[in-house]
Amino acid sequence: MPADRTTKLVTAHFGNNEARTLAGYERMGGYQRLRKALGMKAEDILAEVKASNLRGRGGAGFATGMKWSFVPKDAKTVHLVCNADESEPGTCKDRELIYWDPHLLIEGMVISAYCLRATHNYIYIRGEMMREVAVLQKAIDEAYQRGYLGANILGSGFECHLTVHRGAGAYICGEETALLNSLEGERGQPRLKPPFPAIKGLFGNPTIVNNVETLMNVPFIVDQGGAWFAELGVGRSGGTRTVCVSGHVNKPGVYELPMSITMRELIDDVAGGVWKGRQVKAVIPGGTSMPPLAADELDVLCEFDALMTDERIRPVEVLPGQLFDMGGGRNLRTMAGSGGVVVMDDHTDIPMAVWRIMKFYAHESCGQCTPCREGTGWMEKVARRVAFGQGKPGDVELLATIAHGIAGNTICALGEAAAWPMLGFLTKFRGEFAAKLAGAAA
């Protein structure tokens, strides 16, 4: 049965302070799915996860079952790492998920670790999330006491350890290979891929990195089956989606919704419409790294494939008439990304918003690759002078050229994360940049 707006999996315990304690969580049926999983064969759990069409909620939407199946069968030591670094601007679901339901994350991780035969596992949590670090550590301590973690989980013979590893302020540590370096006690700089972490990751061992929300969905798949989960969704995207709506809406919030909802319904019905009776100008659909949607592109589904391929979304250009090539001649429309939906009303100063976004990427570039280190810095400087009315003729083309020079030429996807929104906003709001320049010349 497809999900509807009342279907709640990962957010079912939002607002309920009892779920945070082990006793409360157990009363709500907690850890029963772990018991069930421990009675299953690891390969059968993998088959269910594959059948579920669960896709990664961290940004790329990669099929979770497929990722898990890349781990070599004969691997002696495997690690599972939860990515709780959530720092993509506009994204605030993982922090709330941990705060309201820490045991669901632990249960999801132990089940996933059992499937992957991973014994020493980590949660990499953002350093600034001090309240959530405390909540999570308390939950883990409780789970150890009750034998849901430890040397012999519920007498099954399976050993699973979970350690909270706290970051210290660096957006780039959300990128999975930077995260692994940070976990190893290095500077958080991304690694060249391949090898991919599933082959050679933490401490040189095969490692699966998954987002908080991704892992929290696993208990439901074990409980009700992969086919059930797949049916909740749309097409190749199983389950529900947790989106964070922020910006100029009446009811900003974290909402778990069916994949079949459109961006317009999300804004108008769920988030209470645009504030102050205004209209939408632009919407960032999945964190600031993703190109925006214009006001006439909101009838698309908030689903992974739709946001990439729906032809009602105008593809991103480098310069007018020259489409941006994603490689292999593929167009770039946008992506579901991290679920961070940022709504901008018709009073928004787009060049100013773009400058703030560029300031972020310039600050967060780790500095390893010249196109990213220099390019994000230049984009910030040029975007700033345009935004503040001091732009020079040719600045719009200059911004596009810099962005185009970064994308595809860097070690990690932070390069794209900065270039895509730049090109996307220029494609759809070129007139606003031109008006700023005209104002500057006058």
Added chain:
Amino acid sequence: MSLEFSAEATKKIEALCERYPTRQPVVLAALHLAQKEHGHLSDDALALVARTLDLPLAHVYGVATFYTMFRRAPAGTNILRVCTNISCMLRGAYDVLAAFEQKLGVKKGGTAGAFTIVEEECLAACANAPAIVCGTRYFLDVTPDQAGAILEELRREPRPEGEVV
């Protein structure tokens, strides 16, 4: 001056070392603890971490200078991390930041008595923008006129980041 860790911190560090195949991964936790116990990461504090984990000082220095939460200079007890990123900016975060700067009489990055103001990137509280975090305390949906009351609360009940390490 040679610094030391408290017995409690030493115990924490040793317990953490059990959870990794080598001691190096514990460097972030040890730096958090050193910062808690010694206020900031002076050269002596870095040397303490290096000595405790058997790491080259250069490695510890490299790590300490990569992450924004580690500071090489003293700061106030309360670090006000004021987000001005996109969702917060759209709902007036720059006015909120300005209100704190004005009340405390220092610019962002500066310290006034028990307070340090930091302009922060997205705090993952965008649905409650503008957002501020101070230790384990979040201030959500903040308006500029709340600055005085927020400072008052933190004077009564400080929220040092070292609460959690």
